[in-house]
Amino acid sequence: MAGEDRVLAGGAKYIDFQTDPSRYRHWKLAVEGEVATLTMDVDENAGLFEGYQLKLNSYDLGVDIELADAVQRLRFEHPEVKVVVMRSGKNRVFCAGANIRMLAGATHAHKVNFCKFTNETRNGLEDSSENSGQRFITVVNGTAAGGGYELALATDHIIMADDGAAAVALPEVPLLAVLPGTGGLTRVVDKRKVRRDHADFFCTIEEGIKGKRAVSWRLVDEIAPNSKLDAKVAERAKQFAAASKRSGTGKGITLAPLDRTIDEAGIRYGFVSVDIDRAARIATISIKAPEAAPPADIDGLIGQGASFWPLRVARELDDAILHLRINELEIAMLVFKSHGDPANVVACDAFLEANKAHWLVNEIRHYWKRVLKRIDVTSRTLVTLVEPGSCFAGTLAELVFAADRSYMLIGSRQGDNRPPPAIQLTALNFGPYPMSHGLTRLQSRFQADPSDLERAEATIGTTLDAEAAEELGLVTFALDDIDWDDEVRVFLEERTSFSPDGLTGMEANLRFVGPETMESKIFSRLTAWQNWIFQRPNAVGEDGALRRYGTGQKAQFDMTRV
Numbered sequence: 001m002a003g004e005d006r007v008l009a010g011g012a013k014y015i016d017f018q019t020d021p022s023r024y025r026h027w028k029l030a031v032e033g034e035v036a037t038l039t040m041d042v043d044e045n046a047g048l049f050e051g052y053q054l055k056l057n058s059y060d061l062g063v064d065i066e067l068a069d070a071v072q073r074l075r076f077e078h079p080e081v082k083v084v085v086m087r088s089g090k091n092r093v094f095c096a097g098a099n100i101r102m103l104a105g106a107t108h109a110h111k112v113n114f115c116k117f118t119n120e121t122r123n124g125l126e127d128s129s130e131n132s133g134q135r136f137i138t139v140v141n142g143t144a145a146g147g148g149y150e151l152a153l154a155t156d157h158i159i160m161a162d163d164g165a166a167a168v169a170l171p172e173v174p175l176l177a178v179l180p181g182t183g184g185l186t187r188v189v190d191k192r193k194v195r196r197d198h199a200d201f202f203c204t205i206e207e208g209i210k211g212k213r214a215v216s217w218r219l220v221d222e223i224a225p226n227s228k229l230d231a232k233v234a235e236r237a238k239q240f241a242a243a244s245k246r247s248g249t250g251k252g253i254t255l256a257p258l259d260r261t262i263d264e265a266g267i268r269y270g271f272v273s274v275d276i277d278r279a280a281r282i283a284t285i286s287i288k289a290p291e292a293a294p295p296a297d298i299d300g301l302i303g304q305g306a307s308f309w310p311l312r313v314a315r316e317l318d319d320a321i322l323h324l325r326i327n328e329l330e331i332a333m334l335v336f337k338s339h340g341d342p343a344n345v346v347a348c349d350a351f352l353e354a355n356k357a358h359w360l361v362n363e364i365r366h367y368w369k370r371v372l373k374r375i376d377v378t379s380r381t382l383v384t385l386v387e388p389g390s391c392f393a394g395t396l397a398e399l400v401f402a403a404d405r406s407y408m409l410i411g412s413r414q415g416d417n418r419p420p421p422a423i424q425l426t427a428l429n430f431g432p433y434p435m436s437h438g439l440t441r442l443q444s445r446f447q448a449d450p451s452d453l454e455r456a457e458a459t460i461g462t463t464l465d466a467e468a469a470e471e472l473g474l475v476t477f478a479l480d481d482i483d484w485d486d487e488v489r490v491f492l493e494e495r496t497s498f499s500p501d502g503l504t505g506m507e508a509n510l511r512f513v514g515p516e517t518m519e520s521k522i523f524s525r526l527t528a529w530q531n532w533i534f535q536r537p538n539a540v541g542e543d544g545a546l547r548r549y550g551t552g553q554k555a556q557f558d559m560t561r562v
Helices: 061-077 100-105 108-132 147-153 172-176 184-191 196-202 211-216 226-243 298-307 309-327 342-354 359-376 394-402 441-445 450-457 466-472 481-497 500-511 518-533
Strands: 027-032 035-040 083-088 093-095 135-140 143-145 157-161 167-169 222-224 261-263 266-268 272-277 282-288 333-339 381-386 405-409 477-479
Touching (some): 027 061, 035 061, 083 093, 093 135, 093 147, 108 309, 108 359, 135 226, 143 147, 147 167, 147 184, 157 226, 184 196, 222 226, 298 309, 298 359, 342 359, 342 394, 381 394, 381 481, 394 441, 405 481, 441 450, 450 466, 500 518
Parallel strands (some): 083 135, 143 167, 282 333, 381 405
Antiparallel strands (some): 272 282
């Protein structure tokens, strides 16, 4: 059933993360040689929900779903594109940011997941620039406020019209009593290196900063009069294209719509299935190994296109995680399982490693990295069960290491003729899939003793049974057939009885062992504070700033510092 026709339990609207350029309501994508232009021209009457209009290029989740899709297609479908110019289709306004009426009326869970997805989308722009050689230029032709400026901050270069009206602003604190929700504070000081005192002033005024001061304070890169703005953009695009490391040749591959069915019991894709037990509040995600070895060469990969197993599974898993995040809020736990021939998974990993210099293989590897990161920051308990017939090898073994708990059966179960559980590591477990703080999941796991990482790496090519995996520290517990059912059942029942708020905080604190990066700050520090602030009466109470915005009434604050 189509996403737009479905209604969730309780009457909530189903949100579908799948789209394509023919269905865009808010963005226009044009490609001319090495330069693509993404024009933001939001249809104010096409919001996801009723009760607000998307005026002044303000956005809701639907606008960002289209942006994420466009950025993904530029990476896979347009290897020739080296520069992406983002600009507004409206006069004298770039983007007014997240729609305030939408935020004021949204549930707390929707606000948090909306911010999380927009963060991932903006991080995706930076990932494309760093790892795909597609540089991004923002043209600010008017007001870029709040999330509008945060979108510009995620690009490589900001050119602003010098016309006395165009300005950049982060007015959330003085205007709305919340924080910029998509990394604005962090990117201003960590990425653009704006002085702290300048940033303090900038983030506490409503009107923003324009002209030469915006350049001097490093808030934008350059300004140009309207008469010379397009020429300046063309000059920079040519310069960035010449310096790009993107080496794509030939045609890209089409990201065809996913073959999927959704019903009350779960979701079915080609290689991924989701079974939902609402009574137990558990979603089980099962991944099937490829049924054949990978193609012999790149031509074979191009021939398979989006049906190539590593790419298809990544897309299916990505869509499933997003669906569960936003449409299944009562689910407390995601349980990962797998089945099939692990040798074919290992062969696919070997293909991705041997051909990593090719632009398309590079994109597939980085897409898997982003999917795994999305799993890392999903606020559900993550559990992996390594059972007979499992294929947790290489890339799929990352789901074992991403889990908050992992259980592996020792040997086979009575009457089960499937192969006994095993884990096999490949080169892809040791570098290509870092978490948001820059470490691989195994590096993060073995912080106490790096020699444990070396021991694990020495097993590449070896099939590890449960006892060996536990001894190496790759799983939490190895259990025999006698204890398996009871131990797993007790854990699942206990975990789903805990406060979801406490679990969200605990899991987020424990998952990211080690150093911080700009990206991890955005997801951990920002998400934690915004999660709290979005529930405070000063923001969302009857007299709060979000509620009174646009009414002419001043917000009434509880002035107690906590």
